[in-house]
Amino acid sequence: MSSSPVLSESATPTSAGRADLRPEHIRDAVIRLAGNSQDGIQTVGAFLARLAGRSAQEVMTYMTIPSTISGGPSIFQVRIGSGEVLSAGDEADFLVAFYQHSYDDHIYFLREGGVLLYDSDQFQPNLEDKRFVYVGVPITGLTVEALGGTAKDKGKNIFVLGLLASIFRLNSDKLKALIRERFGGKDESVVNTAITAFQAGYAYPVGNVLTHLYEFEPSPRKSERAQVTMDGNQALAYGLIAAGVRYGAGYPITPWSSVMEILRSEFPKYGGLFVQAEDELASVSLALGFSYSGWLAVTGSAGPGISLKAEAIGWASMAEIPLIVVNVQRGGPSTGLPTNVEQSDLHQAVFGGHGDSPRVVLAAANVEDCFYIAIEAARIARKYSTPVFILSDSSLATRIEAFDEPNLSEVMVDPKPDLSPRPPGVKPYPLEQITRHAPPGTRMLDGKYPVVTGLEHDEMGHPTASARLHSAMTAKRRKKYQQLADELPVPPVHGAQEGETLLIGWGSTYGPISEAVNQARNRGESVGSLHLRHLHPLPTGLEAVFDRFKRIMVVEMNDQGLYGYGQLATLLRARFCSPKIESFTKTDGLTFRVREILEGALK
Amino acid sequence: MSSSPVLSESATPTSAGRADLRPEHIRDAVIRLAGNSQDGIQTVGAFLARLAGRSAQEVMTYMTIPSTISGGPSIFQVRIGSGEVLSAGDEADFLVAFYQHSYDDHIYFLREGGVLLYDSDQFQPNLEDKRFVYVGVPITGLTVEALGGTAKDKGKNIFVLGLLASIFRLNSDKLKALIRERFGGKDESVVNTAITAFQAGYAYPVGNVLTHLYEFEPSPRKSERAQVTMDGNQALAYGLIAAGVRYGAGYPITPWSSVMEILRSEFPKYGGLFVQAEDELASVSLALGFSYSGWLAVTGSAGPGISLKAEAIGWASMAEIPLIVVNVQRGGPSTGLPTNVEQSDLHQAVFGGHGDSPRVVLAAANVEDCFYIAIEAARIARKYSTPVFILSDSSLATRIEAFDEPNLSEVMVDPKPDLSPRPPGVKPYPLEQITRHAPPGTRMLDGKYPVVTGLEHDEMGHPTASARLHSAMTAKRRKKYQQLADELPVPPVHGAQEGETLLIGWGSTYGPISEAVNQARNRGESVGSLHLRHLHPLPTGLEAVFDRFKRIMVVEMNDQGLYGYGQLATLLRARFCSPKIESFTKTDGLTFRVREILEGALK
Amino acid sequence: MNPLDAVPPVAPEREKLTKKAVTADHPTWCPACGDFAVLASFYKVLEKRQLPHENIVTLAGIGCSSRFPYFVNSHGAHFIHGRSVPLASAISLARPELHVFLFGGDGDGLSIGGNHLDHGARKNVNLTYVIMDNFVYGLTKKQTSPTSPIGYKSKTDPTGVIDHPVNPIKKLIAAGATFVARTHAAQVNHMIQMIERAMDHNGFSVIECLSECIEFFPGAFDAGNPRKGGEFKVIEEKKWDDSPEDEARHDVTDEIAAYRLADTAFPGLFGVFYEIDRPTKNALEQKWVESSRAKLNHASDVEILQKTFDRMK
Amino acid sequence: MNPLDAVPPVAPEREKLTKKAVTADHPTWCPACGDFAVLASFYKVLEKRQLPHENIVTLAGIGCSSRFPYFVNSHGAHFIHGRSVPLASAISLARPELHVFLFGGDGDGLSIGGNHLDHGARKNVNLTYVIMDNFVYGLTKKQTSPTSPIGYKSKTDPTGVIDHPVNPIKKLIAAGATFVARTHAAQVNHMIQMIERAMDHNGFSVIECLSECIEFFPGAFDAGNPRKGGEFKVIEEKKWDDSPEDEARHDVTDEIAAYRLADTAFPGLFGVFYEIDRPTKNALEQKWVESSRAKLNHASDVEILQKTFDRMK
Numbered sequence A, B: 001m002s003s004s005p006v007l008s009e010s011a012t013p014t015s016a017g018r019a020d021l022r023p024e025h026i027r028d029a030v031i032r033l034a035g036n037s038q039d040g041i042q043t044v045g046a047f048l049a050r051l052a053g054r055s056a057q058e059v060m061t062y063m064t065i066p067s068t069i070s071g072g073p074s075i076f077q078v079r080i081g082s083g084e085v086l087s088a089g090d091e092a093d094f095l096v097a098f099y100q101h102s103y104d105d106h107i108y109f110l111r112e113g114g115v116l117l118y119d120s121d122q123f124q125p126n127l128e129d130k131r132f133v134y135v136g137v138p139i140t141g142l143t144v145e146a147l148g149g150t151a152k153d154k155g156k157n158i159f160v161l162g163l164l165a166s167i168f169r170l171n172s173d174k175l176k177a178l179i180r181e182r183f184g185g186k187d188e189s190v191v192n193t194a195i196t197a198f199q200a201g202y203a204y205p206v207g208n209v210l211t212h213l214y215e216f217e218p219s220p221r222k223s224e225r226a227q228v229t230m231d232g233n234q235a236l237a238y239g240l241i242a243a244g245v246r247y248g249a250g251y252p253i254t255p256w257s258s259v260m261e262i263l264r265s266e267f268p269k270y271g272g273l274f275v276q277a278e279d280e281l282a283s284v285s286l287a288l289g290f291s292y293s294g295w296l297a298v299t300g301s302a303g304p305g306i307s308l309k310a311e312a313i314g315w316a317s318m319a320e321i322p323l324i325v326v327n328v329q330r331g332g333p334s335t336g337l338p339t340n341v342e343q344s345d346l347h348q349a350v351f352g353g354h355g356d357s358p359r360v361v362l363a364a365a366n367v368e369d370c371f372y373i374a375i376e377a378a379r380i381a382r383k384y385s386t387p388v389f390i391l392s393d394s395s396l397a398t399r400i401e402a403f404d405e406p407n408l409s410e411v412m413v414d415p416k417p418d419l420s421p422r423p424p425g426v427k428p429y430p431l432e433q434i435t436r437h438a439p440p441g442t443r444m445l446d447g448k449y450p451v452v453t454g455l456e457h458d459e460m461g462h463p464t465a466s467a468r469l470h471s472a473m474t475a476k477r478r479k480k481y482q483q484l485a486d487e488l489p490v491p492p493v494h495g496a497q498e499g500e501t502l503l504i505g506w507g508s509t510y511g512p513i514s515e516a517v518n519q520a521r522n523r524g525e526s527v528g529s530l531h532l533r534h535l536h537p538l539p540t541g542l543e544a545v546f547d548r549f550k551r552i553m554v555v556e557m558n559d560q561g562l563y564g565y566g567q568l569a570t571l572l573r574a575r576f577c578s579p580k581i582e583s584f585t586k587t588d589g590l591t592f593r594v595r596e597i598l599e600g601a602l603k
Numbered sequence C, D: 001m002n003p004l005d006a007v008p009p010v011a012p013e014r015e016k017l018t019k020k021a022v023t024a025d026h027p028t029w030c031p032a033c034g035d036f037a038v039l040a041s042f043y044k045v046l047e048k049r050q051l052p053h054e055n056i057v058t059l060a061g062i063g064c065s066s067r068f069p070y071f072v073n074s075h076g077a078h079f080i081h082g083r084s085v086p087l088a089s090a091i092s093l094a095r096p097e098l099h100v101f102l103f104g105g106d107g108d109g110l111s112i113g114g115n116h117l118d119h120g121a122r123k124n125v126n127l128t129y130v131i132m133d134n135f136v137y138g139l140t141k142k143q144t145s146p147t148s149p150i151g152y153k154s155k156t157d158p159t160g161v162i163d164h165p166v167n168p169i170k171k172l173i174a175a176g177a178t179f180v181a182r183t184h185a186a187q188v189n190h191m192i193q194m195i196e197r198a199m200d201h202n203g204f205s206v207i208e209c210l211s212e213c214i215e216f217f218p219g220a221f222d223a224g225n226p227r228k229g230g231e232f233k234v235i236e237e238k239k240w241d242d243s244p245e246d247e248a249r250h251d252v253t254d255e256i257a258a259y260r261l262a263d264t265a266f267p268g269l270f271g272v273f274y275e276i277d278r279p280t281k282n283a284l285e286q287k288w289v290e291s292s293r294a295k296l297n298h299a300s301d302v303e304i305l306q307k308t309f310d311r312m313k
Ligand SMILES: Cc1ncc(C[n+]2csc(CCOP(=O)(O)OP(=O)(O)O)c2C)c(N)n1
Pocket: B251, B252, B253, B254, B280, B304, B305, B308, B335, C062, C063, C064, C065, C066, C080, C081, C104, C105, C106, C107, C108, C109, C132, C134, C136, C137, C138, C139, C140, C145
């Protein structure tokens, strides 16, 4: 929005009542709602995001969860754009403040010339500060009035939604439809109350205090497909379903829980089952039981739970049982920061097992990618009969994005296990081929039934301590990952294809890194970025890309480590031994701002 | 021995009965006993080792444990030298074969001109093969005769001990003393039977079939201190006691179990306690409880159990509670090869925790070092209030060596916890100092009592999600390891101080690597070796050493990994980004032979 | 798509399932280890019951006893220490047509695996679990196990065990297992009976089988072995024949009575302590599957997911 | 050297231990969470009993209830999920002079921590553990807990819980706990009584305290709360006054009787179900320490290790 002139002049409050104002067209707006988690501002944000999605607009949201149990201050930020939206925005064009503390804590985030919409029943901002446009509305009072006091504070959020709808000339019918969908099912009165609150906000003569109303330019992007709007955990869960995963087990933990809650409710519809186990040790063991029985299964957690799964995942490496392990990362170590974001579980994913226990590690770049990475994970797990980690994080988990609806008839996989009788002479662990297990229920026509095992074994699965076989089997288990590495495409470079600096990222930093590259190029720098979805093994042939740049700067949300390098940077330096690989990290538990990358990694 | 002329001519069996032969002097002999684990050949080997220790000779043993439950073929090899003994030997000068299978499986290991001593009641070797000297003795029959058939097979081992005593002109009185010590406590008859069997073997006219008797040259090494003889697990356990460790908890697993068995019996003598827990999760939690209560504690296991401890060790990193974690490594992954050796848990030790959870990783170089590494681990754990891994492995665990008796009055630590009242204003987690916990029972004179926690926290230990504090605390937790790195000495280089190749090793490969360097230098190569006891953090300043050599070859017993580098090699490449760091690894579950290193790493 | 589609058509020609057909590697156990007899009884049961060969699944954790799957020629898995109950539960839940047999030791099942045992029991997953209890850690060579009696000298209790041992039968009853029995490896016929009743039970069925560790705890169970001068006291179950004798007999559906019998001093009683019908997790989850699929009148996977996405537009 | 040397001299001047002195951070719990009452009762006990401040240790795992240590001004540790029993056991074993209090939830103690609970119980480690049972996972926002009743709708059982719940009292009795009681967060005086009796018990003492999760399971325990129209049925304990009434009263040393009382339907009974004397692990291990040190006639550490080395020459 900074690029567009609209709203850019610093206006002072006006009471000139001009009933209807000619709307200004804008391409992009960052709206931050600041209140308490009880106020349901998430709901408002979600509505705006859904609406944007429906209007083929790009949208990205950002929210914080209070770390206290009983709720407390929380924000929901939504960025809507007619063009590409890569990050939730470094500064707000619009700040909606419900309380004094909301104002105090977030006014810093409002850009000069931005609009502060505040509840004048709750507090008075410092009107002397001429940098902002002030729009005071007695939100609390008007809501109570509209709802007849019954609902107390409840409804303020929907009232604000109405306000925003009128300010941004949003499609109120579409919004009301969304409200009905959302509250439908509950008894009618709930829906009516919501609609009433919305109407009240929508009807409020905001024009009296605002010099402009705004309207988003129609999005230029012509996509043949409709958009779906959801958060990263939803995308991941539905991606698993599309990937043909029908069974799984887990144990609750923030921010993984909602994945398991969705799968627990959804799998039965597909004839499958997700089990809540007594702990993470049981859940990974159940998942392995499902996989062994022929149904590629999923388990998942956040750091603390993933640590508990380490031993069983090692069994999957040794017994060569396919398995998907989701790690929705949060701040560590130990219990750490359960509600903050961090990318500090990469080393554990790659090296967490005892012995040489290779596994595959993937990371999702954004909400849409949460869907597709799940399909990729399942493909690899089945083809190479291996455990596959999917790394997400709490920012992806809670972030809402709109993206092109996937073409299900194309991507969806039929997972039926192969129980066809096996011809004589099949070996459970052939040295020269990739292991293909015969699930129980499969007839072995030579009458020899296989045992899968975590002990070192010969080709028939019998335990052995033979020196030769241990070397051979260790190599067998390693080679399939080398084969996978050769099969993986080198990811495309965003921005400059060669030149000064190549930024390398993984996971949820995709948006801010890409946007940083765009902005840096706008100011004339030759910068590109490479985003890795396959972290272990790394795709073969990255050297070629590295050679085209003077500096390689790895950007990640984890600690610089004992020797000054973040976790991916460490892996890349070990792999390529190239001293030009540098590292830019942070550990404040927050997502990257574009500015931080511009200043920190491209200075 | 190969160096000395004695026994070097290929003699054929002779019946020329020359009652007493003039003994030849030898400097070094490798004797391999091959039988079944039930035969108690370990006992014979242990006696020889103990005797060598008492005679100030260098000694090293090597044994295999059958991987089957019910015993089975097993060997015990003892190498005795008047000079330095660094490895158990690549070939045997003497092979004692109890059965046909012992002969079939181990004759390859007997050097040309070596002596095969075999039980002629059990089998006949191929006398046509003129490469060896054959000494057939009706061991079974003579033992039964001597013991009056009562003890059946039992006693054969002691009979053989007697034979060897006469062949090597060993001090029979010292040996009998050892026998009495060993079997004392049990009822007299046991001792008598053993002595009888020994006498019978010692009296056997081996001279009739052997052209020489042998005698070890008196050892040149004049050490003021007596030698103690023990295996690596014993040295580790007693090292912990010397380090002032008085509490611990564990769960049985091969090859860790004997450490816990010793500590379980020994700690009470020192007023302490070792608990056998229900599993590894409980055992590490108990150990942390002991440490929290003021007594630096130990837990340990092998790979599978260490994996289960990952989460709690992360808590120790975050809460900054000192802890010693022993990992007696075995073949992996998963249950792997419980009775074979491997060094494949290094990556897990360094990177096994979720989040940025730094810890210290040390590795013992030989049996003697198992004792001193425990003291170093405790020093670091206490000074830096951190978890410290000690990596050993199954070859060290079972190997017997003689080494200078430690000077206890110098090395032994008094572990009493510091419960002195704390002055007002002490912070549990000061940003600018290393954390020093006040154990429960400590009076806090300002009345503020501390809570240690796995959540991110402020200096007072209160939970916080503050961005600033998480960055600051992450840095605080990191910096103490950087401080430790600066404090650590760069280890001495063995052999050439500069030149062609620097071999780098860690853990139990110390002996064979050093011997390989010696042999390579004898054949004129400029080779040195650097053995790392501190693996994480690495001592500051290794670059300087690396710069003095053209090639750096890291030698380890683990897999070459997806990118062609072993686990330490990977860490070093990430740390130093030096392309001259190469990797030589193997995964056959056996200790390195000197020849393998000469051919593989120095070709 | 419904997982049950995955059930293979039972192929026509079926030769009889002989002992030979179900025998695999020769056991690595010590000669005269009690576990041989358990294996023999299991062979007998398989021979007798003639299950489809491919539907037999033999699973175990880690321990001497847990080597079981290598010695049975059937689909099998040798898992990690203490986690075999969840592994087996998943197989039972995903593949109801399979016969899931689980074997393991007292350490595997009652020490490291003790929690999974309780939760498997309360969830009543349909499987049969034989705990081969030798009162010691065999494979790791003589450490104290959760069932080692007070005073027993092990490598971790050189002066004799001091911790109050677990009573597996009480534990199982309290946890909500729906079939709880006890037998002795020296009583092959009784073992066979118990295994058959356990597999015929629809639900979580567990048998504690006293199986002597010749190597590290010889004679441990002589007191329960008539051939060794002991007594093999069998539980008399009610015949419901309202005969006066029946009064005194045990009602296997009476939880309190079962708990009291479990309190009998060593060597304790043998037979079925407790057996009730409670819906299995298999059935309850399957019911949910069917009702959800009915609601969607059995739409295809693509249709279901498409509908979900439509709601997200 | 004997660890007991480590006991600090109780410093002379001691001001009274007030509620203020034991109060720390303001609880982050939801307003009206049942846990507030548990905290208040604990404060009361500490005030009443006047233990040396520095010898009070408050420990917990992870959960809403497990935030307890932050709210008590005493030495404390906030550990990881489900492992607080072994942590606490070690502290009790190494530092007998401390008063070890442990708090946590039903998920922490009965789901992930269920095995440690059993083994802590059978080993009879001397500590006091209050399980704040709200029948739900609070901190993670409404998933099924091992005590969630059948039919309860949680985020992981949207159509209602189907798994047979754990009965914590039966579990504890069967495991061998030596003190097992049950109380209700709405009954402050009863809570105080139970906590005091638990801490006076020498051994592993556990209290299941029904503590309502206002946020995710409001009204869960009204049936046990007279103020909400429920009934608070208290166990009548024998007075051993051989009065006829005493016949009917409960003998807390009778395991079978205790188990039967634990079978009472929801909301069940409150009070002490079971209490016996069995030597604690603390005492048994200490005895071993003393006999071994006596054998060595209390030689110094260096002397003992030196002797050992001498045997290795
Ligand atoms: C995680 C883990 N911890 C420990 C071990 C070592 N271990 C193998 S078997 C076993 C216990 C054996 O006892 P039990 O389960 O009673 O079986 P048994 O050998 O007596 O039949 C142990 C502790 C292991 N393999 N994995």
